[in-house]
Amino acid sequence: MDIIYRFDPDVPLDRLQPESAAKAREILETGNRRFCEIVAKTQCDHHAESTLIVPCDARLLGVDPGGSAPRQEPFVALVGCADARVPPQMIFQRMSNEMFIIRVAGNVIGEEVLASVEYALEHLRDGLRLVVVLGHTGCGAVTAAVDVYLRPLRFDEIGSTRSVRSLVYKLLFPVHGAARALENLWGDEVTSRPGYRAALIEMAVCMNAAETSYQLRRESVSHGATGIGVVFGVYDLATQRVGLPSDAPGGFVGLYDAPETAEDIVPIAESIGRSEAIRALLDEG
Ligand SMILES: [Zn+2]
Secondary structure, eight states: OEEEEEOOTTSOOOOOOOSSHHHHHHHHHHHHHHHHHHHHHHHHOTTOOOEEEEEOOGGGGTOOTTOOOOOOOOSEEEEEOOOTTOOHHHHTTOOTTSEEEEEOGGGOOOHHHHHHHHHHHHHSTTTOOEEEEEEETTOHHHHHHHHHHHOGGGHHHHSOSHHHHHHHHHHHHHHHHHHHHHHHHHOGGGGGSTTHHHHHHHHHHHHHHHHHHHHHHHHHHHTTOTTOEEEEEEEOTTTOOEEOTTSOTTOOOOOEEOOSSGGGHHHHHHHHHTSHHHHHHHHOO
């Protein structure tokens, strides 16, 4: 499998500057689809020859005869988890200077993350078209929060320092929301299903991404950032696909609009909780 970032000085590449949030979203979803396809092909046959060429403008990396520094002009601001298995530029097949990326364990919103997003909204708004919140399956930070929720007496053991406890505490809100959604859908006895913990982790990952995107959407509106979309999605470590467990099997949806109101989060939770993927997890022993 070869993924090649190719700069051809004889084929000038127009700087990719999508004119709308919808176009920016389409570019990311297309990039992720191509990445999934090449990985899937390699998974079927390790010796299969598959090459993905990403045309790029090396001048943005500083390959410029004049040696001048490029101006920062991303079209996406992304808040994602620090997990080493979730590299946003590779997932979406993008390159330098296209994505303003803020990564923190559990993709939680603290003061520094919020300030970084505000910076992008204020100072990079000429080219910025989209704000993305990207969670991922099997998130360790969310797993820690789920374990604290299920065994609160072990909070000190899981959150060994004040800073770790602070991060876990932020994640307890989506965990509570996910737990309530599962109980509303499947009854109180859902907590005794064999795969309850695993299902709660994946539900909470989705709820965390959705709730964070809701917060950032409000932030975007308060900055008067018209024309900038806010979306969320979850990266599946097993399939490399960005989407939600509620996506139709075999379908490819990609990124979802951030909820406009807190009430809009409820149907998202219900849809995920009813999905085949979450039901399968609940039944796993
Ligand atoms: Zn994570």
